[in-house]
Amino acid sequence: MSPRVGVVTFPGSLDDRDAQRAIRLAGAEPVALWHGTTDLSKVDAVVLPGGFSYGDYLRAGAIARFAPIMASIIDAANDGMPVFGICNGFQVLCESHLLPGALTRNDHLHFICRDQKLRIENTTSAFTYGFNTNQEIVIPLKNGEGSYIADERTLDELEATGRIIARYIDGNPNGSRRDIAGITNEAGNVVGLMPHPEHAVEAGFGPSLDGLTFFTSVLSRLVNA
Amino acid sequence: MARVVVDVMLKSEILDPQGKAVERAADRLGYSTITSVRQGKRFELQIDGPVDDAALASIRELAESLLANTVIEDFTVRVEDN
Numbered sequence: 347m348s349p350r351v352g353v354v355t356f357p358g359s360l361d362d363r364d365a366q367r368a369i370r371l372a373g374a375e376p377v378a379l380w381h382g383t384t385d386l387s388k389v390d391a392v393v394l395p396g397g398f399s400y401g402d403y404l405r406a407g408a409i410a411r412f413a414p415i416m417a418s419i420i421d422a423a424n425d426g427m428p429v430f431g432i433c434n435g436f437q438v439l440c441e442s443h444l445l446p447g448a449l450t451r452n453d454h455l456h457f458i459c460r461d462q463k464l465r466i467e468n469t470t471s472a473f474t475y476g477f478n479t480n481q482e483i484v485i486p487l488k489n490g491e492g493s494y495i496a497d498e499r500t501l502d503e504l505e506a507t508g509r510i511i512a513r514y515i516d517g518n519p520n521g522s523r524r525d526i527a528g529i530t531n532e533a534g535n536v537v538g539l540m541p542h543p544e545h546a547v548e549a550g551f552g553p554s555l556d557g558l559t560f561f562t563s564v565l566s567r568l569v570n571a
Numbered sequence: 572m573a574r575v576v577v578d579v580m581l582k583s584e585i586l587d588p589q590g591k592a593v594e595r596a597a598d599r600l601g602y603s604t605i606t607s608v609r610q611g612k613r614f615e616l617q618i619d620g621p622v623d624d625a626a627l628a629s630i631r632e633l634a635e636s637l638l639a640n641t642v643i644e645d646f647t648v649r650v651e652d653n
Binding site: 404405408412440441446447448450451452453454455493495496521 | 581585586588589592637638640642643
């Protein structure tokens with residue numbers, strides 16, 4: 347039986363269907379999860395998709411963080427379940443304190459939508475396991491509040507412990523500290539990424555197929571568990 | 572009915588691009604003595620019952636968990652006279 351990977355739909359989520367498609371193409375069974383329930387439907391992993399949950403009211407991710415399903419996800423993540431937050435999902439993970447730091451408005455104030463080159467620097471997390479160290483990939487980036495911020499001590503700790511999973515290369519698109527595009531928690535099971543791998547998983551759509559590896563990574567981890 | 576106001580501001584060391592944009596617009600409009608603009612949020616909470624220490628403590632708890640993200644923001648809580 348293939349692993350079951352849940353995708354949460356909050357009011358205002360946009361990329362939940364694309365995330366489900368990426369999970370299916372990677373060989374897992376996508377399971378739609380509704381924000382208003384606490385039931386994780388026995389999934390093996392969870393993706394928090396991109397979009398504008400609750401219209402980005404208050405702060406991006408701030409209200410979604412208190413959705414009923416998040417209590418179950420936070421408990422499961424603390425027990426080791428893989429959780430992948432993409433874009434708005436990354437913001438929700440920071441607001442939930444499952445990941446350190448915060449994402450703030452792009453330093454130039456413009457919404458950015460472009461293909462972005464990244465360097466994968468961590469190949470041990472649940473979602474980057476299948477990459478080669480320092481592999482360069484290109485996937486779409488689209489955000490208005492993607493500037494990653496944390497205090498210097500936290501940034502130093504992230505660097506020292508290899509928890510920066512991906513950095514922007516060929517130009518920092520949003521003012522993120524130390525060109526950070528994504529990070530993981532200490533255990534490596536919770537991963538947040540600002541660009542969108544779920545839009546680069548199928549020939550003919552998107553700039554590459556590089557995004558698929560994030561989803562096949564967690565799959566191989568779950569199958570071998 | 573008492574009113575409690577929670578003001579939330581980005582910490583001083585955090586770049587405030589919105590404030591900067593407002594600052595530049597003010598300068599274009601000729602307000603040349605304004606040297607800096609920081610933009611924040613103001614929440615007005617109507618409170619049923621007395622605003623005692625317990626009520627203020629619970630509002631601070633709300634401010635800390637929901638209204639502000641203390642990684643990047645500071646907040647103040649004050650009671651406003653009606």
